[in-house]
Amino acid sequence: MMKMIQVSLKQNSYPICVGCGILSRLPGEMMRLKLPTDVIMITNACVRRLHGNTLAKAFAKSGFTIKIVEVEDSERAKSAEVAFDLVGKIASYAADKKPVIVALGGGVVGDLAGFVAAVYKRGIPFVQVPTTFLAQIDSSIGGKVAVDLPQGKNLMGAFYQPKLVFADVALLATLSDRQIKNGLAEAVKYGVIKDAKLFAFIEDHIEKLLAKDLQALALIVERSVAIKARVVTLDEKEAKGLRTILNFGHTVGHAIEAAGGYDRYQHGEAVALGMRAATDISVQLKLLKPVDAARIHALLTVIGLPKNVEGISARKIMAAMKFDKKFEGKQARFVLAQAIGRVVVRAVPAQAIVLSV
Ligand SMILES: NC(=O)c1ccc[n+]([C@@H]2O[C@H](COP(=O)([O-])OP(=O)(O)OC[C@H]3O[C@@H](n4cnc5c(N)ncnc54)[C@H](O)[C@@H]3O)[C@@H](O)[C@H]2O)c1
Ligand SMILES: [Zn+2]
The missing domain is CATH 3.40.50.1970 (Rossmann fold)
Structure with missing residues (x-):
């Protein structure tokens, strides 16, 4: 097939x-x-x-x-x-x-x-x-x-x-187990931004996915590809701001990668930490129900992705965020969750950024 x-x-x-x-x-x-x-x-x-x-x-x-x-x-x-x-x-x-x-x-x-x-x-x-x-x-x-x-x-x-x-x-x-976990972090991202069913599929098939069951992985690839293809079709060159939603977890994630010198965390791990931060900010700004936030955190945890940033200070991560292209003035533009499957882009003041370090 x-x-x-x-x-x-x-x-x-x-x-x-x-x-x-x-x-x-x-x-x-x-x-x-x-x-x-x-x-x-x-x-x-x-x-x-x-x-x-x-x-x-x-x-x-x-x-x-x-x-x-x-x-x-x-x-x-x-x-x-x-x-x-x-x-x-x-x-x-x-x-x-x-x-x-x-x-x-x-x-x-x-x-x-x-x-x-x-x-x-x-x-x-x-x-x-x-x-x-x-x-x-x-x-x-x-x-x-x-x-x-x-x-x-x-x-x-x-x-x-x-x-x-x-x-x-x-x-x-x-692929190594670590690479599968890193890929799953991006798949969770697609679930949160656009596809509650994909998110639930990952929850329900986590053991198979971690064991590299190819049929389960194929479904994730198909659905994730479909989402990325749709978003790219609507906004080929990131000119309309629509492609921005693909950056859920990436504002903080990129900063963690850069602050860690690119060898402390792999991309998916840094993005998982970034998604946790974005999830917490979403709750703090009353955009997302705590129960949905708990599901996101729980899924990242069962995948085996990191819970807290270790060995990099919050100050260093905040400093690295200035180089993220989503940073404007004293506010960073964040993709925030409203529900599993729906996100919005908001300017977030530095003091509202939640980091678990
Ligand atoms: N263009 C984009 O939109 C975009 C988006 C996300 C990331 N990236 C870029 O992607 C890069 C990271 O990609 P990656 O995570 O695939 O890393 P990678 O290309 O370094 O591959 C990771 C490792 O897996 C090995 N490998 C590849 N295929 C394998 C297989 N089938 N079996 C076993 N080992 C295999 C590679 O040799 C390598 O050692 C970064 O440079 C990042 O900037 C680009
Ligand atoms: Zn990514």
């Missing part, structure tokens, strides 16, 4: 395919979309070994030519230097070709490969093949591509939509 979800953005529209065990169908899908048959696959050594070589064989079998380029397995690969190096390699290899870039990996590979696709010859087609839970439900969709600068994360980037997103949930079987 393969589900297709469409992101409708006029000439930038594209399908997202979600299924379990579908990887070998990617070449056929690319042919159906009339994408080029000269593939440059950007990946890392770990993902190549797990899935890249199999995919390369499937491409060769379907008559594609394929060149595989590996980058370092680290956020460090999302740098201007690596991007320039890749553009140079592609220019040497593909001078007489019209290639398509296939990003096979997590968010690091996806953001980097997408950025390279956006700038090489002012843009060549690219396909996202996300291999982490986070990448399947979040980073591969929506066209935000970027590399980091020493001054901060994602500072050099663009909106550049892929031609296809191809999410094979079977690839998630090899």
Whole structure:
């Protein structure tokens, strides 16, 4: 079974395919979309070994030519230097070709490969093949591509939509438990912002999800992808403020990541802490019933996500929040919950920010 979800953005529209065990169908899908048959696959050594070589064989079998380029397995690969190096390699290899870039990996590979696709010859087609839970439900969709600068994360980037997103949930079987928990934090986010049923599904299937039951994970990926696709369709470039709701938990979450030097907490863990803070602020401002807040906290706890910020002071987190683009004057713009499945965006004064440290 393969589900297709469409992101409708006029000439930038594209399908997202979600299924379990579908990887070998990617070449056929690319042919159906009339994408080029000269593939440059950007990946890392770990993902190549797990899935890249199999995919390369499937491409060769379907008559594609394929060149595989590996980058370092680290956020460090999302740098201007690596991007320039890749553009140079592609220019040497593909001078007489019209290639398509296939990003096979997590968010690091996806953001980097997408950025390279956006700038090489002012843009060549690219396909996202996300291999982490986070990448399947979040980073591969929506066209935000970027590399980091020493001054901060994602500072050099663009909106550049892929031609296809191809999410094979079977690839998630090899992820660590910590990565599954991190992905579940983003899935809880989708539940709180738009989908009470998704939230309840996570509550009801938590054991299966933590045990990496692929059918349960596939349902989460489908529903999360559908929400992100809908929000991106309504507000491709974050110009109407609608995409902001995807940042539930991220105002404080990003600040915690930055204040912790990006190695203390992984993204989903920091977002979980940020969602706890946003939930508490929502109750304090009488937007959300305490009983709903308790459900959010309880779900994050059973997933095994952190309860309190440890080892980073509240002062440091507040200072880091100034660099969040949602900070205006003395007030931070927060996505706050009104119910499970419904959020609003509000300016919150610094003194109303609740942090459990
Ligand atoms: N563009 C966006 O909208 C957006 C949204 C959220 C996050 N991001 C970015 O995404 C990045 C984080 O992505 P991530 O969490 O996927 O991290 P990642 O890309 O670093 O992947 C995490 C680790 O998992 C490994 N891995 C990948 N697939 C695997 C598999 N199937 N089995 C086993 N191991 C596998 C990778 O090699 C890596 O070591 C950050 O750079 C962040 O800024 C972008
Ligand atoms: Zn996130």
